[in-house]
Amino acid sequence: NLVTGHIDYRPWTTTDDTFDAVTSPVIKGYTADKLVVPAVSGVKAGDADRVEIVTYVKDAQKAIIKYVNEKGNVELSRDAVAGKSGEAIDYSTVAKISSYKRQGYELVNDGFTNSVNKNFDFDASVDQEFVVTLRERIEPIDPDKPTPTPDKPVDPNDPDTPKWPDPVKDIVNKETVTRTIHYVYEDGSKAKDDVTETLYFKRFAYVNLVTGHVEYRQWTSNDRTFDSVLTPTIKGYTADKNMIPAVTGVEPTAPDIEETVTYVKDAQKAIIKYVNEKGNVELSRDEVLGKSGDAINYSTATKISSYKRQGYELVSDGFTSASNKNFDFDTAFDQEFTV
Known part of the structure; x- marks a missing residue:
């Protein structure tokens, strides 16, 4: 209005x-x-x-941290962590990785710690997964170093070190093969010092610190040959082997070799001559056979008696008066004794 x-x-x-x-x-x-x-x-x-x-x-979220063995991608264990979308995943791999290291594993990749984003995502339909990859640690055993002892730490300075597994006690990474040459007389007594030659073999062993499995590399050696050895001479003896032949291509699994060289006494001859002092004319001679070093089994008594009955008289008995009535060791010349 x-x-x-x-x-x-x-x-x-x-x-x-x-x-x-x-x-x-x-x-x-x-x-x-x-x-x-x-x-x-x-x-x-x-x-x-x-x-x-x-x-x-x-939303409620779940993150799964899987620990897998690189060999075969086998899952060793997993941890599940619950949380909320966008929040930080409250987890650390340190303790578990240390535990696996003590069991003989080594870390290949820590997919959780290395992740750029360690927050829960916003997808509740699929759990987040992080993979920590480990591998079975393989430790070389150098044949030039002492063999490790079971249950002792691999690295005493590392708090996460594993211990050597029991199979290391059976490691064989060094071998020797020896050839011994014995020199003996027929009675078995020593004729010369033994000649010994040893071949040395070595190989690397690789120990799986998780399973204890030991794997070997090929044997190596600087020398796989036993050299030929000339038999030394002993005057008055003949060896049954002039030489011990070389042996090539010796394997580390070969048994030790023993060779025996036996010295046999040489055949010897002693001549006992009976001579007339007048003109040094030889009246007769006897030959006695034997072996080097053995006693000459002979006596002049009978023959001297015979000559005496024939009108001779003894001037000297070069055999009986000899200081050594054993066969000598020279096969090139016969021994001679003059009566």
Whole structure:
């Protein structure tokens, strides 16, 4: 009313008196406490404004840390860590890796620690996985160094060191093969000092510190040949072997070799001559056969008696008076004794 200023209202009209239902938008990694804000119909002009709050709660998440053996990609163990979307994964691989090192493994890759993002993701449908890769530690055993002792630490200075497995006590990474040549007389007594030659073999062993399995490389040697050895001479004796032949291509598994050279006494001859002092004419001679060094089995008594009966007299008995009545050791010349 333009005179009085009174305002008179007609009833409210609207083309829409309904708030439509609203589906809550999806935020990955979160769950809304209201999936839908419901419709409101019959809204009147005097009604108060409405405020609806949809709260998003972080989804529960799970991260799995797998420890696998590089050999065959075999899973050794796994740890599961629970948390919420986007939060830091509260986990450390240090203790478990140390444990595996003490069991003989070595680290290839720590897929958790090396991960750029160590937070839970926003996908609740699939668990996150981190892989820590380990390998069975293979330790070489140098044949030129002492063989390790079972149950002793591999590296005493490393707190995470494993211990040597029991099979190391049976490691064979050094071998010798010896040839001994004995020199004896026929009675078995020693004729010369033994000649000994030894060949040395070695190989690397590789020990799996997890399984204890020992693997060997090929045998090596600077010399696989026993040289030929000439038999030394002993005057008055003949050896049954003039030489011990060489042996080539000796294997480390070959047994030790023993060779025996036997010295046999040479055949010898002694001549006992009976001579007339007058003109030094030989009256007769006797030949006695024997072996080097043996006693000459002979007596001049009978023959001297015979000559005495024939009218001779003894001037000297070069055999009986000889200080050594044994065969000598020279086969080139016969021994001679003069009566």
